[in-house]
Amino acid sequence: MLSTPNITRYKPGLNHLAQRIILVTGAGDGIGKAVAIGAAKSGATVILAGRTVAKLEQVYNLIIEAGGPEPSIYPVDLTGATAKDYDDLSVLIDEQFGRLDGLLHNAAILGLRSPLTNYSSELWSKVIQVNLTAQFQMTQSLMTVLEKSEDASVIFTTSGVGRVGKAFWGAYAVSKFAVEGMVQTWASEVEGLGSVRINAINPGATRTNMRAQAFPAENPNDLKTPEDILPAYLYLLGQDSIGVNGQSIEAQLR
Ligand code: NDP
Numbered sequence: 170m171l172s173t174p175n176i177t178r179y180k181p182g183l184n185h186l187a188q189r190i191i192l193v194t195g196a197g198d199g200i201g202k203a204v205a206i207g208a209a210k211s212g213a214t215v216i217l218a219g220r221t222v223a224k225l226e227q228v229y230n231l232i233i234e235a236g237g238p239e240p241s242i243y244p245v246d247l248t249g250a251t252a253k254d255y256d257d258l259s260v261l262i263d264e265q266f267g268r269l270d271g272l273l274h275n276a277a278i279l280g281l282r283s284p285l286t287n288y289s290s291e292l293w294s295k296v297i298q299v300n301l302t303a304q305f306q307m308t309q310s311l312m313t314v315l316e317k318s319e320d321a322s323v324i325f326t327t328s329g330v331g332r333v334g335k336a337f338w339g340a341y342a343v344s345k346f347a348v349e350g351m352v353q354t355w356a357s358e359v360e361g362l363g364s365v366r367i368n369a370i371n372p373g374a375t376r377t378n379m380r381a382q383a384f385p386a387e388n389p390n391d392l393k394t395p396e397d398i399l400p401a402y403l404y405l406l407g408q409d410s411i412g413v414n415g416q417s418i419e420a421q422l423r
Contacts, residue, residue: 280339301344322406325352331344352415
């Protein structure tokens with residue numbers, strides 16, 4: 170686990186993501202929105218993936234207004250999309266850009282905070298689908314275009330409850346444990362083979378809708394904003410992190 174002041178205070182050079190093609194899931198809100206805008210400000214062409222098109226269009230407009238490279242919008246609901254959909258996406262990216270340099274798996278759902286003993290199987294399946302299986306399938310399909318990049322960075326999103334089991338976090342916690350395992354497994358498979366690196370980021374407590382849903386009594390003003398935690402994302406998405414593989418990185422100092 171990497172947790173250094175250097176990463177949380179990482180200051181990228183101007184336009185350090187110029188010419189990079191980066192796909193962000195859940196780009197319409199919360200942390201994904203901030204990373205999409207931050208990456209575009211650093212020069213990246215961002216593929217905005219998410220389920221609420223109006224939110225993606227708003228992010229698109231913000232990037233254009235700020236003079237960033239024109240993004241693309243990829244409407245996708247991770248509950249229903251199939252491996253075939255991700256294969257088609259891979260072909261589209263190949264045709265439009267010829268490669269993919271960054272893939273941030275950010276979208277996730279909380280499910281219900283309840284004892285596992287009472288957890289509904291239906292909700293379990295939905296949370297595991299969105300937070301784990303869809304991410305596995307999308308990465309597998311996009312590997313073709315990731316391997317066409319000189320250095321591609323795949324980032325999964327983890328959580329503190331995906332490292333130490335805590336009561337009532339249900340399928341969400343289990344999905345994050347699995348994400349940590351998938352990152353270690355996949356990273357060790359690609360290590361030394363080619364140009365793709367695979368890591369995880371733990372955002373830490375961050376002021377978003379999901380955090381408010383999990384902790385309704387908390388004062389959001391006590392929390393870091395999505396913009397505050399950008400350095401770790403910009404570090405992993407750019408070339409300064411070449412050679413970093415299989416790590417689970419903290420976006421905030423503890
Ligand atoms: P938000 O709920 O604010 O945003 C989640 C984003 O994912 C939204 O844009 C949402 O779309 C999208 N999304 C959810 N379900 C789907 C789906 N089925 N298909 C496509 N897109 C979907 O969450 P955060 O920004 O807080 O979380 C981002 C990541 O960080 C998650 O992986 C979360 O687990 C992790 N995390 C967050 C922490 C925090 O304190 N905020 C702490 C630790 C980890 P829509 O806008 O349409 O709802």
